[in-house]
Amino acid sequence: MSSSLRILGIETSCDETAASVVVRHPDGQGEIVSDVVLSQLEEHSAFGGVVPEIAARAHVEALDGLIEEALTRAGVTLADVDAIAATSGPGLIGGLLVGLMTGKAIARASGKPLYAVNHLEGHALTARLTDGLSxxxxxxxxxxxxxxxxxxxxxxxxxxxxxxxxxxxxxxxxxxxxxxxxxxxxxxxxxxxxxxxxxxxxxxxxxxxxxxxxxxxxxxxxxxxxxxxxxxxxxxxxxxxxxxxxxxxxxxxxxxxxxxxxxxxxxxxxxxxxxxxxxxxxxxxxxxxxxxxxxxxxxxxxxxxxxxxxRLCTDNAAMIAWAGLERMAAGMPDDPLAVAPRSRWPLDAEAAALIGSGKRGAKA
Structure with a gap:
């Protein structure tokens, strides 16, 4: 890779709305240039857990503003971004729909490739962003x-x-x-x-x-x-x-x-x-x-x-952006705009279901 790659990441799989701009430099090192997370803790605390309908509505209300803020903090516009990465699963289906559809819209409007990222892969690759782990x-x-x-x-x-x-x-x-x-x-x-x-x-x-x-x-x-x-x-x-x-x-x-x-x-x-x-x-x-x-x-x-x-162990968009960059740098193809969100999506998707599966896929 002869030049830096810059990607906009979007995360809405549960009860945090997040957007981030991350750069991968030619030497493989990553840099988080903006990372914005809006917690929905107050909205759900009265119920003792996350309410999916409330979470999805909060994502709809907040995501556009957070993306704009992430770009502003990074000092870039969409024209300066090489690709979009959005969480496509696993998670709450309402939240995933909000984030992935927003990512698709931005990708289509800007002509940028879209990477539909497995949330678990974001976690799995974060140590390569923070510690350069092999x-x-x-x-x-x-x-x-x-x-x-x-x-x-x-x-x-x-x-x-x-x-x-x-x-x-x-x-x-x-x-x-x-x-x-x-x-x-x-x-x-x-x-x-x-x-x-x-x-x-x-x-x-x-x-x-x-x-x-x-x-x-x-x-x-x-x-x-x-x-x-x-x-x-x-x-x-x-x-x-x-x-x-x-x-x-x-x-x-x-x-x-x-x-x-x-x-x-x-x-x-x-x-x-x-x-x-x-x-x-x-x-x-x-x-x-x-x-x-x-x-x-x-x-x-x-x-x-x-x-x-x-802040990078809990749900965030920087890890989603980095997972997209890792795939981009490895020459993996971007996902077609027809990709659908998946509430269940094991990292080892080819493995046999451990405790059964249904229409949404393997439970574990």
Whole structure:
């Protein structure tokens, strides 16, 4: 590549409306020149979770203004952009429609190519934007909608080693917080309460620990929390703190087993790799207890631990723009304007469905 490439990214897969302009320089280094994110937290907090209809309406109202702001902050116009990248899935179908249709309209009006990006690929490639990481590496994605352990072999080349068979980890945090009367989003609320709690008071289960498969399960843990809370009602603040601390401890011990096995498998698969790396992405990666567990694991297995800045771990358009740039630089074709949004879209789309599928595709 002899010249820089500049791309406009659009992200609307859940409850953040985002636009970004990112540049890929001839040496392969990336630069975020603008990154605008509008959170819908206030709109959804009263409901204890994301309401799809409210999210889609908020995207419609905000997206045009955010795109204009992203271009202005970058000091460019659409004429200066080489391509458009928009999240096409997985996510809430209403939000995906807003972002992808906007991307199509801009691409058609400006004559630019359009890259329909898998949201998970955005997460998977972010460490190459922030740390210049080389392939292959292992990625743990822990968010409200996803918990996956993925081998990242190249752009568009992914191998899923483990996934949740029920609740995502972020979802387990949110549901536990709601059960205990803590505010939304649940992750930060549970972590804050846990700081004052006794992590050994409740011995919660650790599903799938000890099994050779690398999948995750959190629904049983959530049920155990509900049973423990019901048994000691009415709950005091100390009870809530103890439950939260014990909940986090169970998750930490689960990750230690699941991810430890994954790191060992990676080392067996790539014994000559000089500096293997584990990349952690998703909002749950901000939890200090879980992060400490993963950092310790990486030290024990002699892995490099990489966690992009929190603003790039949660939903953002910079990662979508970068994924589009990676595909563009690799000479991959842009997507036709007829591409449709997909509420389900596994990174390893060719793999057999783990827990069944329907009209929208594989569940996991």
């Amino acid at each position: 392939f292959p590496y292992l990625m743990l994605l822990v968010s409200g909608g996803h918990t996956q352990l993925v081998l990242v072999k190249g752009v568009g080349d992914y191998e899923r080693w483990g996934t949740t068979i029920d609740d995502a980890l972020g979802e387990a945090f949110d549901k536990t917080a709601k059960l205990l009367g803590l505010p939304y989003p649940g992750g930060p609320a549970v972590e804050k309460a846990a700081c004052m709690g006794d992590a050994t008071r409740f011995d919660f289960p650790r599903p799938l620990v000890g099994e050779s498969r690398l999948d995750f399960s959190f629904s049983g843990l959530k049920t155990a929390v509900r049973q423990a809370a019901t048994a000691i009602q009415p709950l005091t603040e100390q009870d809530i703190a103890d439950i939260c601390a014990s909940f986090q401890r169970a998750i930490s011990r689960t990750l230690k087993d699941r991810i430890g096995r994954g790191l060992a498998r990676f080392s067996e698969r790539f014994p000559d790799l000089p500096e293997p790396a584990l990349v952690v992405a998703g909002g749950v990666a901000a939890n200090l207890v879980l992060r400490s567990t993963l950092e310790e694991l990486c030290r024990d297995h002699r892995f490099r631990f990489i966690a992009p800045p929190l």
